[in-house]
Amino acid sequence: MVVHACLTTAIENEHIWPAFQPIVDIRSGRLRGFEVLARWTDPQVGEISPVDFIPVLEQRDLIDILFNHLVQTACPVAATWPGPFFLAFNISPKQLIGKALPIELSETVRATGFPLERFQIEVTESSLISDVEEAYSRLHEFDDMGVKVALDDFGTGYSSLARLEAFPFRKLKIDACFVRALDRDSSKRRIAAAIIGLGQSLGITVVAEGVETLQEEAVLRDLGCDLGQGWLYGKPQTKDEARRTLEMYGAVEHASPPLDVSPFQQLHQLATLYKQAPVGLCFLDLNHRHVRANDRFASIHNMTGAELEGKTVSDVMSGPTLATVKRILKQCMLSDEPITENYIHGERHLRVICTRVVDLIGEVIGFSGVSIDTEAPLESCQRVLERATAFTKQPPALRRCPGCSSGQPHQFGLECI
Known part of the structure; x- marks a missing residue:
């Protein structure tokens, strides 16, 4: 009850707010979308790391409250911005097995005025382990609704090529540990190249997380990676900062299918x-x-x-x-x-x-x-x-x-x- 009260108070006082991190087209340099992340700024304690509060909310079955808050605050704001950019939100393992989630999410997003076809969700590999059949069913429901599903932190969990082929993933995110310093580390470069090639071969858009330098970006571009996310393009931002970032980069007018450079x-x-x-x-x-x-x-x-x-x-x-x-x-x-x-x-x-x-x-x-x-x-x-x-x-x-x-x-x- 104490955690629930703290969460409710933080939401009501806007201490928990949606942060927008840019995701950029590596070839054109134009903005393709934002990942929406939860940030908690307490007036007494200061910044509370998501690493500290997200697991607690998941354990207490309060993650739905946080997720709905992020959707209901980020989507109405972004609906007023120009361009066909997407918003991507993280779904927890417990949320993924909820049978009512697709319908409830569809109704929530539509009520905000943000186009459902530009709404995306991200799941980690570990999310698919607890109940594979339910996860398979939920993700296909999302795909049928037009909501694109991304596999986050690929390569760090229980990677399965059979699962990657069977599930309706439209985006594959390379974990930052394989991106950081890949211009100097041949092993990381080979792993990144293999993941990018795998995504290209399956017709899946590939996103590199944790891009911090122009040298890393150059290698990723040469390897054929589609999108980049990281401090090189911008840290998680407030809604006003994100709007300025959108104006600075310019949104891709019409996102074409990934180039086949597999x-x-x-x-x-x-x-x-x-x-x-x-x-x-x-x-x-x-x-x-x-x-x-x-x-x-x-x-x-x-x-x-x-x-x-x-x-x-x-x-x-x-x-x-x-x-x-x-x-x-x-x-x-x-x-x-x-x-x-x-x-x-x-x-x-x-x-x-x-x-x-x-x-x-x-x-x-x-x-x-x-x-x-x-x-x-x-x-x-x-x-x-x-x-x-x-x-x-x-x-x-x-x-x-x-x-x-x-x-x-x-x-x-x-x-x-």
Whole structure:
């Protein structure tokens, strides 16, 4: 009763208030929405952390009172703001299994004047564990109503790919622990890339939480992350501050579906490039193994691309030819510019263009090679050489990693030679 009285008093005196944290489109820099968070400012004690009062309210079955207060105070205010931004609210595990929640929430939101289709809820992975069937039923009811459901703090709970595929999640939020310093931590970068790729493959919008620096944002943009949330864009704000933030960023007029830059899409792009290119193409790792090669390149060694992949240059070359190739790779390792050289392999007269490939933070991960048969007609050879050289100078997004490309397949626009 004491906790209930304190909560009621705090709500009546507006000591508990909705804070709006911006969620921004990483590509355009425009505002897409706000997550609405509870803040408690006591006149005697000062700020009371949500970490302290939220668990107590959940234990005393008072979380519904807090949730309804946030919805009934945040939505009417936001309904007067311009733009099609969304508001996202957190749902607790106990709330999620309440059979009446979808209908009650729909009526509450509609009464505030805020569009239901722009109202979103966020649930954590742990929310789905206590009663999977009820959670499944509730989330599908929300989805049928047009309320988008986000899976919060992904990767920190009981992650299940089967559950991710079965539940109607429209948004996936990467926990801040995988975002913080990912520009300097390769392990975090790989985890973030995997989560982003998973979301893209399932057609789910991906949000990175805890974005604090421009460097983190740049990596997330290159990885194809859709939205960002964190202190870089703004801390949780009062309604007046949030309105000014909306005016500063500008809301996205019409949110388009997430771009498909998934690893599967990129793999198909790269496969098309390798298959259609009128020149030989290959990628070598730092151990000089052929990770990928098209048939035109592999024909130098009287093999198919599939037969060449996995073999080192030492497996397929020897003598002066091997020495030449190793020298080219050594030069390439030290140069930002492509290395071009003519050499003879068997009866083939070749021109090879080699460039080192770096990851998102500039670490060398291998070598990209282009081979041209110089016995082709001179005019055709020159055109291919110009296009091949341009290919090796593509922006890093096109050639930063083997098997990955965030751009469209490079079109040489030439007949085969």
